[in-house]
Each structure stands twice: as C-alpha cells, then as structure tokens.
Amino acid sequence: MKVLVAVKRVVDYNVKVRPKADGTGVETANVKMSMNPFDEIAVEEAVRLQEAGKASEVVVVSLGVSACQDTLRTALAMGADRAILVETDAELQPLAVAKLLKAVVDKEQPGLVILGKQAIDDDCNQTGQMLAALLGCGQGTFASKVEPGDGLVTVTREVDGGAETVELKLPAVITSDLRLNEPRYVKLPNIMKAKKKPLEVLKPEAFGVDVTPRLKTLKVAEPPKRAGGVKVASVAELVDKLKNVAQVL
Numbered sequence: 593m594k595v596l597v598a599v600k601r602v603v604d605y606n607v608k609v610r611p612k613a614d615g616t617g618v619e620t621a622n623v624k625m626s627m628n629p630f631d632e633i634a635v636e637e638a639v640r641l642q643e644a645g646k647a648s649e650v651v652v653v654s655l656g657v658s659a660c661q662d663t664l665r666t667a668l669a670m671g672a673d674r675a676i677l678v679e680t681d682a683e684l685q686p687l688a689v690a691k692l693l694k695a696v697v698d699k700e701q702p703g704l705v706i707l708g709k710q711a712i713d714d715d716c717n718q719t720g721q722m723l724a725a726l727l728g729c730g731q732g733t734f735a736s737k738v739e740p741g742d743g744l745v746t747v748t749r750e751v752d753g754g755a756e757t758v759e760l761k762l763p764a765v766i767t768s769d770l771r772l773n774e775p776r777y778v779k780l781p782n783i784m785k786a787k788k789k790p791l792e793v794l795k796p797e798a799f800g801v802d803v804t805p806r807l808k809t810l811k812v813a814e815p816p817k818r819a820g821g822v823k824v825a826s827v828a829e830l831v832d833k834l835k836n837v838a839q840v841l
C-alpha cells in the first residue's frame with residue numbers, strides 16, 4: 593500500500609507571529625519556516641507503517657513556493673521515499689489545496705492519504721475533510737491511532753471527552769492529532785541521504801485546477817493586550833469584583 597502525506601511549510605512554531613504593519617496578513621519575511629508540526633506527525637506515522645511492513649512506499653507532497661523543497665527534504669530525511677512539489681507563488685486556500693491534492697491522489701493512487709489535522713498558520717482544519725469529500729472516500733480525522741487491515745483501516749479518533757474508533761474502507765483520508773506519535777529526530781546521515789532522493793516539481797496548471805481564492809482576508813490584528821492582574825483581600829471582594837467589575841457573575 594502506497595501512503596501519500598501532505599506537508600505544509602509554515603512559520604516555525606517557536607516564532608511569535610506578528611501581523612504585517614498594513615494588517616493584510618502575517619509577517620513571513622526573515623522568519624524561520626518549518627514543517628507544520630501535525631504534518632511531521634503524519635510523516636512519522638507513514639514511515640512507521642512502512643517500517644512495520646504495512647506500507648510499500650511513502651510519498652510526500654507539498655504545495656507552495658519553491659522553498660517548500662526544504663520542507664520536503666526534511667520529510668525525506670525522516671524516511672519518506674520520494675517527494676512532489678506542486679510549485680506556485682499563488683495564495684492557496686484549503687479548497688484549492690484539497691483540489692490539487694485530489695489531482696495528485698488521482699495520479700498516484702495511494703491506499704492511504706495522511707494530512708495534519710490543521711496547519712498552525714491558518715488554523716483552518718479543513719483540507720483533510722474537503723479532500724475526503726472530493727475523493728468520495730472515508731475520513732478518520734484527529735487520529736490518535738492508525739491500524740491498517742485487509743482493505744481497510746481502523747482509526748481511533750480524539751473526540752470531546754474520549755476516543756472514538758472508526759473503520760474505513762481503503763482508500764481513505766486520515767488527519768493526525770498530537771497523540772498519534774512522537775516524530776523522530778532527524779540524523780545528519782539521513783539529511784545527506786535525503787538530498788539524493790527523487791523530488792518532482794509540477795505546476796498547478798498541469799492539473800487544470802482553479803486555485804482562485806474564495807475568501808478575502810479583511811484584516812489580521814494582534815489580540816488586545818492583557819490588563820494586569822489584581823490581588824484581592826477576601827472572597828467577598830473577589831465575588832464583588834466578578835459581579836461588578838468583570839460582570840461575569
């Protein structure tokens with residue numbers, strides 16, 4: 593079974609994101625970029641499936657600017673076999689990403705497609721669900737356990753207050769949650785080996801997909817600064833402040 597994993601290049605999770613001065617988006621110039629953390633978990637899962645003899649090939653795909661090749665090389669260093677970059681400078685929103693990923697799925701015919709549950713830059717949590725709908729296949733979102741069987745896959749999902757187990761017919765789409773696994777540390781020899789692994793660059797036009805944005809961002813702003821805390825002398829004073837100052841009681 594071939595496994596396809598979607599990896600997005602995003603602002604590194606250690607970086608404090610700042611809105612651009614004109615409020616049109618988030619500042620990305622001179623900012624460290626990395627693989628979306630949930631996608632690292634998705635790659636790790638695919639590589640573990642291969643190591644367990646349950647996957648024959650792991651293909652990673654990224655959509656975006658040329659620098660996404662670095663992100664793909666990281667995935668190759670983690671153990672993926674080959675990579676595909678759908679290269680574009682255009683702004684890609686989840687529906688456009690899902691349509692392009694569907695085109696890649698149609699070409700590659702994987703048994704399993706794994707995405708992150710959400711990208712930490714746009715926090716959309718939409719692409720996996722849209723892709724499954726476009727493919728007309730089952731989806732196991734927020735996965736904390738993935739067990740492939742004969743022509744199917746059992747997925748344990750993180751839901752409010754517990755876990756839900758679903759069985760999906762293959763091919764299927766899975767999105768990874770935090771508890772699925774802990775991604776491996778990439779070692780230097782594997783980074784060197786990854787440089788020689790195949791990386792194919794395609795253009796979105798080759799798929800005939802309309803990637804025009806459907807949404808317009810009106811404004812990106814920092815959250816309001818938190819006001820300083822106050823110490824209260826008694827429970828009575830606390831209740832009074834909650835009632836009359838914060839007005840939450």
Ligand code: AMP
Nearest residue numbers: 598599655707708710711716717718719
């Ligand atoms: P989102 O719906 O934007 O929160 O993204 C969910 C997941 O879709 C991510 O964790 C990635 O696995 C995948 N994804 C979104 N955008 C891209 C992209 N430009 N390239 C590759 N994968 C993507």
